[in-house]
Amino acid sequence: MxxxxxxxxxxxxxxxxxxxxxxxxxxxxxxxxxxxxxxxxxxxxxxxxxxxxxxxxxxxxxxxxxxxxxxxxxxxxxxxxxxxxxxxxxxxxxxxxxxxxxxxxxxxxxxxxxxxxxxxxxxxxxxxxxxxxxxxxxxxxxxxxxxxxxxxxxxxxxxxxxxxxxxxxxxxxxxFAPLPDEAVAEILVQRGMAFDEAQSLSAMSGGSLASAQFIKELAEKTSGFDPLDPLYAFRVAASLPKTAMEARPAAGAIIELLARSLSARWQAETRPRTRGEMKLVLEQLLVYRRYINLNVSPHTTLEAALLETGKFHLSVFPHSSRV
Ligand SMILES: [Zn+2]
Structure with missing residues (x-):
């Protein structure tokens, strides 16, 4: 039915x-x-x-x-x-x-x-x-x-x-609550996406098909950018939608991805000093994540978050080859 x-x-x-x-x-x-x-x-x-x-x-x-x-x-x-x-x-x-x-x-x-x-x-x-x-x-x-x-x-x-x-x-x-990841993946597959790609995107989507679609587009847009490029932060922020209303959830999703990516690195890191530095940046990312929902520019906040994480050369999309 x-x-x-x-x-x-x-x-x-x-x-x-x-x-x-x-x-x-x-x-x-x-x-x-x-x-x-x-x-x-x-x-x-x-x-x-x-x-x-x-x-x-x-x-x-x-x-x-x-x-x-x-x-x-x-x-x-x-x-x-x-x-x-x-x-x-x-x-x-x-x-x-x-x-x-x-x-x-x-x-x-x-x-x-x-x-x-x-x-x-x-x-x-x-x-x-x-x-x-x-x-x-x-x-x-x-x-x-x-x-x-x-x-x-x-x-x-x-x-x-x-x-x-x-x-x-x-x-x-x-x-209507956020969708379970499996439902997002299933719908993406129904729409013709390969299974692996759908799995990877759904895990980043926060339960929203629109976010999954947006992340895919952003991953494609930024795939040519190099995290080592000094202008990386500005290039990524410039790929956000122009209006603050549309850019806000997108910037929030990217900061979330950066935090996850850095957290994975932090867990694998053994040098105490680097671990300490990573922890400070992680805490700062949480602050930026909160800023996004306040009345600040999502473009500027994302730039700041990317500059902050710049020294770790994180790519926004750790799975971008699969996305
Ligand atoms: Zn009918």
Whole structure:
């Protein structure tokens, strides 16, 4: 059954399927948890399980994956399932914005008022729901308070605290935890990656497919850089995404990798003086790791961490030949 495609979230899926099979849907779900673990996929599967034309599949809280509704949702062309996100907004308003505006929500509602297709449900998935502007949150709240018949909202977010408490209280919260490493590896293999490479990446991913993908890209980008190059720290930091928001988790992951790599060296080191030096640097890395989550530049913090570890000539990706 199609919910099976959502790996590593048995508890969350059980909660969703119970609501679906009971026939008593809340006006909204809140799918929250770290990025890149499958929340959006689960949201689409929830829409399928709600709108599937196969009554037996629906009764079990799942979908058949084969009927017209299931296929249209999978192909992202179903008229009654809309994903509101920055991509949707850019296509609609033809400009880049920092928030998801009230105009995008209005457009979705207009579409939702048009005649609906087969089973009468409309599902609106707000991806990155924490980016909804104040007025957009107001509009969503109103709809959750007086839900139009047959409309389900699914708010997907990595930062639920940025949503109003009144919105949160109207939604059924479903937590998506970081994926187990084996699930990340399994999904990477399903996507065509070699087993060894998937294993190695999943161990560095912190349970996020998005991180695994990012680490792979970064490893490829930095594979030509030499840790002995005096500009190594600056070159690696310059490969981070440009915005602080995107660069933050990436810089955190790299500092984590540096700490692991140095820790392995420290354990194997026998000279007391070098061991002492390594320990000091390791402690400093922990401080930088904490800085990353504060309001400091992730680029500068990563540079500092790489300069600090420079004397040990650590490569960011100790397994980069396998990655
Ligand atoms: Zn179906």
């Amino acid at each position: 199609p919910f099976q495609s959502v790996l590593g979230h048995d508890g969350a899926l059980k909660q969703i399927k119970t609501a679906l099979s009971s026939g008593r849907m809340p006006p909204g779900f809140l799918f929250y948890g770290p990025g890149g673990v499958g929340k959006l996929l689960a949201a689409r599967e929830t829409a399928r399980a709600l709108m599937c034309e196969d009554a037996a599949a629906r009764g079990s809280g799942d979908s058949c994956g084969r009927c017209r509704n299931c296929i249209q949702i999978e192909n992202r062309v179903h008229p009654d399932v809309t994903v509101v996100n920055f991509e949707f907004q850019e296509n609609l308003l033809d400009k880049e914005m920092q928030e998801i505006s009230i105009d995008s929500i209005r457009e979705v509602l207009k579409a939702a008022q048009r005649t609906c297709a087969l089973r009468g449900w409309k599902v609106i998935i707000a991806d990155s729901a924490d980016k909804l502007s104040d007025s957009a949150q107001n509009a969503v709240l109103k709809l959750l308070e007086e839900p139009p018949e047959g409309t389900l909202w699914i708010l997907v977010t990595g930062a639920p605290s940025k949503l109003r408490p009144t919105i949160l209280s109207r939604c059924r919260a479903v937590h």
